[in-house]
Amino acid sequence: MDPRLRFQLDRSIPIPLHYQLRQQLREAIQEGRLRPGDALPAEPQLAELAGVSRATVRQGIEELVREGLLRRLRGHGTFVAEPPPAPPTEPPASLVLGILQQIAQQPARVQRVARQVPPPDVRAGLGLGENEEVVEIVRTWSQADGPAILERVYVPGVEVADIAQAAAEDRALYEQIERQRGVRITRADTVLRACVLTVDVAEQLQVAGDTTGFQVERRTYADDTLVELRYTYVASARYNFHVTLSRSQLLMTRT
Structure with missing residues (x-):
């Protein structure tokens, strides 16, 4: 049993299991039980911990990868992503x-x-x-x-x-x-x-x-x-954006 992960999925409610799994993984990251750089257990272990199929685990993880909370390294596993840098004080x-x-x-x-x-x-x-x-x-x-x-x-x-x-x-x-x-x-x-x-x-x-x-x-x-x-x-491989920045935007102060 991984003490960082405490899955409590409720099959009696109409919310899909992959959505519940995703929310509970997100909470583990936000609460610091899973920290940046931590490796997630492999899909079979996660499926056993949560009591769901590997397909359900895979779908929940894919959504968190899309959100940028997790990242996959081919051949190495799935890891908690580093938080993004703080935005500029005046977003462009x-x-x-x-x-x-x-x-x-x-x-x-x-x-x-x-x-x-x-x-x-x-x-x-x-x-x-x-x-x-x-x-x-x-x-x-x-x-x-x-x-x-x-x-x-x-x-x-x-x-x-x-x-x-x-x-x-x-x-x-x-x-x-x-x-x-x-x-x-x-x-x-x-x-x-x-x-x-x-x-x-x-x-x-x-x-x-x-x-x-x-x-x-x-x-x-x-x-x-x-x-x-x-x-x-x-x-992104098929579409390139062209945006011109003014001098004031180029010299924008960042913190």
């Missing part, structure tokens, strides 16, 4: 904005628009109940050598038919959200992070499962009401 918002603008200027291909119950992490992010549905929009952007960007957009409280007509372009999409919800969009909080693409994202982008990339998470608000949650995944 123009960098993220420049990336988003470059994406928006490219023609998107809408792969799917459908009403569905979202995954547990999306449901939690939107503050929805267990069986509440959202409209999911899946879009891709391609380069000459294949799809380079995958985007999943989750919008609660709207009708599929009207959203489908506006799904290809952000301005039309936001106008439709405002019209249907009777709100005015005021801001979007955006996080850009490096990641290893998950298996399902890699399949849709037609790249290897351990390909590195970027994830852009956007939460769009009308005042304090969250009206949209989206995840944009970029296969």
Whole structure:
């Protein structure tokens, strides 16, 4: 028994076991029971400790690798990642904005628009109940050598038919959200992070499962009401961003 890991997975609740496993591993890292550089037990040992299948363990670990809390070294195992460096006192918002603008200027291909119950992490992010549905929009952007960007957009409280007509372009999409919800969009909080693409994202982008990339998470608000949650995944080997920094941004003070 590894004293650092105390799994208590509850099969009587509707939360998937891999999600519970991921949350409890995250807690072990945040509480310091697992420290940067620590090796996780091998998948068979983790499966035995948690009382689940190796596939469940693998899925939970993949999600933490994507978040940057764990890292895999081929042939050596899975380790707790070093924490990222502290952000600058004035984050270069123009960098993220420049990336988003470059994406928006490219023609998107809408792969799917459908009403569905979202995954547990999306449901939690939107503050929805267990069986509440959202409209999911899946879009891709391609380069000459294949799809380079995958985007999943989750919008609660709207009708599929009207959203489908506006799904290809952000301005039309936001106008439709405002019209249907009777709100005015005021801001979007955006996080850009490096990641290893998950298996399902890699399949849709037609790249290897351990390909590195970027994830852009956007939460769009009308005042304090969250009206949209989206995840944009970029296969870095297929897409290069060009952003020009001003002198003041180059000389930005960092702590």
